[in-house]
Amino acid sequence: MPVSDHELIEAWKEVLTLSKLEQGQTVTVLTSMSTHPQTLSTAILAARAMGAVVNRLDLPPVNGEKSLSRDSLAYLGTTPLTGNRAAIAALKESDLVLDLMTLLFSPEQHEILKSGTRILLAVEPPEVLARMVPSKADQSRVKAAAEKLGAAREMHVTSEAGTDVRFRLGQYPAISEYGFVDEPGRWDHWPSGFVLTWANEGGSSGTIVLDRGDILLPMKSYVQDRITFTIADGYVREIAGGLDADILRDYMASYNDPEAYAMSHIGWGLQPRARWSTLGMYDREATIGMDARAFEGNFLFSFGPNNEAGGSRTTACHIDIPMRNCTVALDGSEVVRRGQVLDTARERNAHA
Numbered sequence: 001m002p003v004s005d006h007e008l009i010e011a012w013k014e015v016l017t018l019s020k021l022e023q024g025q026t027v028t029v030l031t032s033m034s035t036h037p038q039t040l041s042t043a044i045l046a047a048r049a050m051g052a053v054v055n056r057l058d059l060p061p062v063n064g065e066k067s068l069s070r071d072s073l074a075y076l077g078t079t080p081l082t083g084n085r086a087a088i089a090a091l092k093e094s095d096l097v098l099d100l101m102t103l104l105f106s107p108e109q110h111e112i113l114k115s116g117t118r119i120l121l122a123v124e125p126p127e128v129l130a131r132m133v134p135s136k137a138d139q140s141r142v143k144a145a146a147e148k149l150g151a152a153r154e155m156h157v158t159s160e161a162g163t164d165v166r167f168r169l170g171q172y173p174a175i176s177e178y179g180f181v182d183e184p185g186r187w188d189h190w191p192s193g194f195v196l197t198w199a200n201e202g203g204s205s206g207t208i209v210l211d212r213g214d215i216l217l218p219m220k221s222y223v224q225d226r227i228t229f230t231i232a233d234g235y236v237r238e239i240a241g242g243l244d245a246d247i248l249r250d251y252m253a254s255y256n257d258p259e260a261y262a263m264s265h266i267g268w269g270l271q272p273r274a275r276w277s278t279l280g281m282y283d284r285e286a287t288i289g290m291d292a293r294a295f296e297g298n299f300l301f302s303f304g305p306n307n308e309a310g311g312s313r314t315t316a317c318h319i320d321i322p323m324r325n326c327t328v329a330l331d332g333s334e335v336v337r338r339g340q341v342l343d344t345a346r347e348r349n350a351h352a
């Protein structure tokens with residue numbers, strides 16, 4: 001069943017309150033052709049009800065003629081803001097930007113954040129947004145995990161299917177995604193609930209074996225046959241398997257960009273209200289698959305850009321791969337064991 005306008009307005013009010021929206025602040029809602037009308041209308045109503053000055057900035061979409069997918073996270077690098085000084089100026093002047101279009105992995109996003117503007121991405125279907133309204137408990141759990149990840153020098157991931165890969169850490173910060181933007185200059189994504197970082201340049205090596213049921217994004221498919229990735233010096237050097245591997249290889253080759261094969265972010269899911277099984281419940285184009293990225297105990301790794309972390313790689317190809325049943329260890333200490341998060345109740349509420 002759809003979610004009611006009333007439910008979604010209440011959800012927006014909770015998220016905007018957690019994001020410390022104050023009376024008289026300026027909110028700019030960034031939209032494009034794929035923006036969901038109910039998400040837009042309820043966002044504006046909620047922000048107005050909280051006494052904000054609310055603008056809407058609607059921009060024409062880009063890359064539609066280049067990308068093999070309309071998923072807003074599939075083809076990156078340029079956005080409708082690229083080179084658009086007037087639009088960027090408006091967003092820099094705003095206290096809070098509600099991104100209903102997707103700026104993620106764009107240089108413009110960083111320029112706007114540096115001005116102190118907060119940016120909250122929200123492009124999942126209204127029902128997914130309403131099911132995963134963020135909470136302070138989400139925040140404390142993710143921040144506790146980020147502290148561990150930020151202090152680690154090596155991540156070692158294994159699985160019974162044969163995954164055995166090591167990532168040297170320390171060059172890039174740990175990033176928390178918990179669904180609201182409560183500090184100046186913060187970016188976050190509603191819904192989320194996971195922690196991620198990037199391995200040191202050239203610092204990834206080993207084997208990743210996708211098992212039946214692991215997920216490919218933006219394909220939004222559950223892998224049927226195993227895929228074996230050989231990782232060396234920070235890049236995937238071989239992608240071996242059956243039809244799923246062929247599909248992934250063909251898609252990545254379409255970018256004709258060696259940087260597409262670089263390891264991108266790595267981390268694990270911490271959102272108890274996200275479910276592995278949800279991907280099959282939505283039409284492929286209706287969702288960008290945040291349940292898959294956030295479900296508790298996943299190991300999420302990706303190929304492609306690292307500009308989100310301050311790196312210089314802005315390849316347009318971005319592949320996210322959430323896995324089940326992995327064991328993730330930081331400097332020898334397990335944080336996830338065969339798909340079960342090992343944080344304690346105390347850590348879950350460390351920041352409450």
Ligand SMILES: O=c1ccc(O)c[nH]1
Nearest residue numbers: 073177189192302320
């Ligand atoms: O919220 C997100 C979404 C996609 C991604 O690759 C990272 N974080």
